[in-house]
Amino acid sequence: MIELHVVLILMIICAIVAMEIKDLLSSVIALGAVGIGLTVEFLLLRAPDLAITQLVVEILSVIILIRATVGVKVPQENIKMRLGYFIFALVFVAVFLFFSKRAVAQLPSFGDPMMKIGSLYNSLALSKAGAANIVSSVILDFRAYDTLGEATVLFTAVIGVLTVLRASGRKK
Amino acid sequence: MSLYILCLVLFAIGIYCLLVKKNLVKKIVGLGIAEYALNLFFILLGYKSGGEAPILSRGLTANSFVDPLPQALILTSIVIGLAVTALMAAITLRLYEKYRTFDINEIRRLKG
Structure with a gap:
């Protein structure tokens, strides 16, 4: 699966560009490339x-973030990469990768999942849920309460956005 | 194995961007990168080599599909990620209207 590696390394390069570039609009577009x-x-x-x-x-999140950044004058501050930040970054990445390497060693190897519940869903989807698409049968039948919770989270987020951005009732 | 490590490197880039950058938009970008890496990690865990997409059709048995459970969970997670991004962008816009800056140090100082 060499193509997976190639695309993933491309995503990492785009993420570094999105993190380090000065212009905010370019940063958002690089995030779109990662997506x-x-x-x-x-x-x-x-x-x-x-x-x-x-x-x-x-596409939606890039549009939302462009709305947040377009027409914004960010002063061109030349932030110097301080030595403390650099050491912090090195220590952070080293500790994270050390522990993640030990954790990954415990996982099942790539291409060989456990599938204790997944094989059950695969065999029962047609007879119990009557759906050809197994993912749809899982989110809409076997685990419908999860989808109800997702709808609740979405509703709460929409209420939050409306509350933050409403024009009336705001102190001048 | 190397795919898992690369995926966790992407996650570390996102968390580092979230921790170190002073700009609020950069923080949203960092959280987005970390979320993408996490979604990809779950799908990598559920992949079965030689497996087919979990859609029933003629000639495929129940053993020939990849794991559908991480895909169903991540489908929920992607949509929630969009909602979180929208909420953070709204709060960032409101802060910009009030303080005319994205820098969190400036915002903290102007609070008084």
Whole structure:
């Protein structure tokens, strides 16, 4: 699976560009490039539903972030990379990768999942839920309460956005 | 194995951006990168080599699909990530209207 490595390294490069570039609009567009790379990875990993959703969500979030950054005058401050930050970054990355390497060693190897519940869903989807798409049968039938909770979170977030951005009732 | 490590490197980049950058938009970008890496990690865990996409069709048995459970969970997570991004962007816009800056040090100082 060499193509997975190539796209993932491309995503890492785009993420570093998004982190380090000065211009905010360019940073948001580089984040969009990371999201498109993630869409390609989902397609390669046989998850077409996720690829469609990720593409739509990526476009929407880039539009929202461009709305937040366009027309904003950010003064060109030349932030010097201080030595303390650099040491912090090195220590952080080293500790994180050390513990993640030990954790990854315990996981099942790539391409060989456990599938204790997944195989059950795979065999029962047609007879119990009557759906050809197994992912749809999981989110809408077997685990419908999760989807109800997701709808609640979305509703709460929309109420939060409306409360923060409403024009009336604001002190001048 | 190397895919897992690369995915965790992407996660570390996102968390580092979230911790170190002073700009609020950069913090949103960092959180987005970390979230993408986490979603990808779950799908990598559920991949079965030679597996097909979990959509039933003729000639495929129940053993030939990848794991559908992480895909269903991450489908929820992606949509919630969009809602979180929208909420953070709204709060950032409101802070910019009030303080005319994205720098968190300036915002803290102007609070008085």
